[in-house]
Amino acid sequence: MRTIADTLLENNISWKYYGEGWKTFVTHPSTSVYCNICNPFLYETAIMSNPTLVAAHLQDTPNLYSDIAHGTLPAVSFVKPGGLLDGHPSSSKFGLYEGFVHKIIDSVQANPALWASTAIFITTDEGGGYYDSGYIQPVDFFGDGPRIPLIVVSPYSRGGRVVHDYSDHVSLVKFIERNWSLGHITSRSRDNLPNPVELPASPYVPTNAPAIGDLFSAFQFPPAKQSAADNGNEGAAGMLPF
Structure with a gap:
């Protein structure tokens, strides 16, 4: 199945998926906070069967902070916190997720050139079962x-x-x-x-x-x-x- 990654690659538009805990997930998956089911590209054969693409586009959050600091973020960035910071009630608290987001926003805004051309979308995967009449x-x-x-x-x-x-x-x-x-x-x-x-x-x-x-x-x-x-x-x- 195609994903937006295929479209970006075909049009030479840079992108990365930054998942917290990726480095430990690769070496010791049982002890990592990485959310493997949250990364859609992890299940695409065209990505995962190409080690060069994996190395270039699937990275950890330390790489994110480095890219922000050096102004080298790709055109499109997907960011996912690990299990301890993702706000899920079973393993985290929403205040920790907010802190994770706050750090990234502060880091981007500290780089005026990067901030001038960046849009940050903050969302969640679902509503946690709370009723909504919308x-x-x-x-x-x-x-x-x-x-x-x-x-x-x-x-x-x-x-x-x-x-x-x-x-x-x-x-x-x-x-x-x-x-x-x-x-x-x-x-x-x-x-x-x-x-x-x-x-x-x-x-x-x-x-x-x-x-x-x-x-x-x-x-x-x-x-x-x-x-x-x-x-x-x-x-x-x-x-x-x-």
């Missing part, structure tokens, strides 16, 4: 599910407001594809869904369902940057969905 859209056979947090941190994000576009984890993929003018992963993947059209009286409920947003409504780029982003030339050059 609208759930039947986007395909597999779902969707209850709402989860998504916070956008960027010089161009519209701070202090809630974006009411209906989005999904795949909206992160749609953001990448729009920002770099890329095609869909496959002809049947969820990133083929259109952006939602919603009425003011019914936020979150697309009139053109099934539809999911590409997260661009969370930003307010200057006109020149907005045009460049739509042409795949500028915009959010570094993306860190957590």
Whole structure:
């Protein structure tokens, strides 16, 4: 199965998946805090059968902090904390996850050149079973599910407001594809869904369902940057969905 990694590789767009505990997972998996089921690229034959790709694109969080400090982050970065910091109640606390995120944001903002072209997306994988009365859209056979947090941190994000576009984890993929003018992963993947059209009286409920947003409504780029982003030339050059 193809992933967004294939699209990025085919278009020479740099990317990395930084997973905390990767180094110990490779050598002593039974003692590592690494979350193997959280890394989609770990299950793609085209990636894992190529040692060069593995070394270049699957790395640990010390590599993340080094790349931030030296301004060498790839264009697209995925970051996943280990089991002790991921906020899951069985092994962690959400305050520890917040601290993990806070450290990364502070590090990026300490590098003005990097901060000027970076968008950080902070989210979780699910809601922990808590009830949510929000609208759930039947986007395909597999779902969707209850709402989860998504916070956008960027010089161009519209701070202090809630974006009411209906989005999904795949909206992160749609953001990448729009920002770099890329095609869909496959002809049947969820990133083929259109952006939602919603009425003011019914936020979150697309009139053109099934539809999911590409997260661009969370930003307010200057006109020149907005045009460049739509042409795949500028915009959010570094993306860190957590």
